Amino acid sequence: MPIHFISDLHLSEDVPELATLFERTLTDWAGQIDALYILGDLFEYWVGDDDTSDFNTRMTAAMRRFSSHTPLYVMHGNRDFLMGRGFEQASGAVLLADPSLLSVHGRHYLLSHGDAACSDDSAYQQFRAMSRNPLWQKALLAKTLAERHAIARLARSQSEGMKREQGYTEAGDVTEEALLALMAAHDWPVLIHGHTHRPGCYPISDGARHSERWVIADWHDGRGGYLRLDEKGLTALELA
Numbered sequence: 001m002p003i004h005f006i007s008d009l010h011l012s013e014d015v016p017e018l019a020t021l022f023e024r025t026l027t028d029w030a031g032q033i034d035a036l037y038i039l040g041d042l043f044e045y046w047v048g049d050d051d052t053s054d055f056n057t058r059m060t061a062a063m064r065r066f067s068s069h070t071p072l073y074v075m076h077g078n079r080d081f082l083m084g085r086g087f088e089q090a091s092g093a094v095l096l097a098d099p100s101l102l103s104v105h106g107r108h109y110l111l112s113h114g115d116a117a118c119s120d121d122s123a124y125q126q127f128r129a130m131s132r133n134p135l136w137q138k139a140l141l142a143k144t145l146a147e148r149h150a151i152a153r154l155a156r157s158q159s160e161g162m163k164r165e166q167g168y169t170e171a172g173d174v175t176e177e178a179l180l181a182l183m184a185a186h187d188w189p190v191l192i193h194g195h196t197h198r199p200g201c202y203p204i205s206d207g208a209r210h211s212e213r214w215v216i217a218d219w220h221d222g223r224g225g226y227l228r229l230d231e232k233g234l235t236a237l238e239l240a
Contacts, residue, residue, distance in 0.1 A: 001034045003104065005227040007113070007194025008218035010079065012044035013055045017222040022059070025224075025239055026066040033070060039194050039216060040077025040098070040113030045156060047148035048141050049086025060090040067092030075100070077195065078115045078124075079156075081131055082141065101186060105231050110186050114193030114215070117174035117182060124172075173198060179213070180206050190234070192227065194218065199225055199236065 011019055029036060043059075066072055074093040076083060088095055099112040115128060130136050140148065173196050183191065183204055191204065191213035199217035203210065214234055217225025224239040 001032065002228045002230040003035050003037065003102075004029060004033050005037045005039060005111075005192055005216055005229070006219075006224065007039040007216040008041045008077070008197065009038070009224065010041055010044045010219065011059060013053075014044070018219050018224070019055070019059065021219070021222065021224060021239060023062045026062050029070065030066045031069040035071040035073065036066070037096070037102075037111060038072075038074045038093075039111055039192065040075045040115070041079045041194065042074060042077070042083075043080040045152040046080035046082050046087070047145065047152050048082050049084050049090070050141075051145055051148075057090075060087070063091035063093055075111065075113055077113045078128065078131075082137060099182070099186070101189065104229065105233075107233075108187070108189035109229070110182070110189040110191045112182070112191065112193040114174060114195035117178040117193070118172055118196070119175045119178040121172055172196065174213075179204055183209075183211060190214070192216065192234075201234070201236070 009018060009022060011022060013019075046056075063072060072091070072093040073096050074083065074087075074091070075096045075098050083095060087093070096111065098116065099110050102109045102111055115124070119125065140151075143151075174193075179191070183189070184206070188209045188211045190211055193213065194216040196215055197218045199215050201212055201214050203212055205211075214227055214236070216227055217236065217238070219225070219239075222240065226237055226239060228235045228237055
């Protein structure tokens, strides 16, 4: 059976149609695929495993039902990096390191959220390094849920404001330098990632070695995309 990859769902109470699409997709795929990999930004934001809101409980329950039939793997994104052991227990998912190597059908695939390769965005890279620091996370999780939600809402508002003003800038895309370093460090696999909101298949080469990277489509306006991996290779498909 195939393996499916999704990314950048940005699930939240504010976008109920995407939550419904996610639940329906999990129901349709349960037991019908070998595994599902969610490569970051599953949620618009995740302020801690102790946030057992009705919405979070509903989403993790849907994942728990799915994972009882089919292996489920989830990678941290730039919005939900606080998912931890409590999330794993509630959802039945296994949290993946970024990047992670997958070998199947005689080929090697490198899985990543993609944000680490956006090396031109120096301000974001500073935040990324800080937000992955266990001491910083411990200090944030020591705050009340209300305080954490307020911080997350402010960060989301600032991010959305920048997108409205600037759109998806080149600084928010992966750089060739970062990509070549990543590929060389893992012996030139096929790269699969999300984050950039620029879906497609792109060639990668250093002149001597060649591969490709597949960018997963983000979910928005009641629609989503996914990658299907089978013995024939990767295929980009749509959900609605």
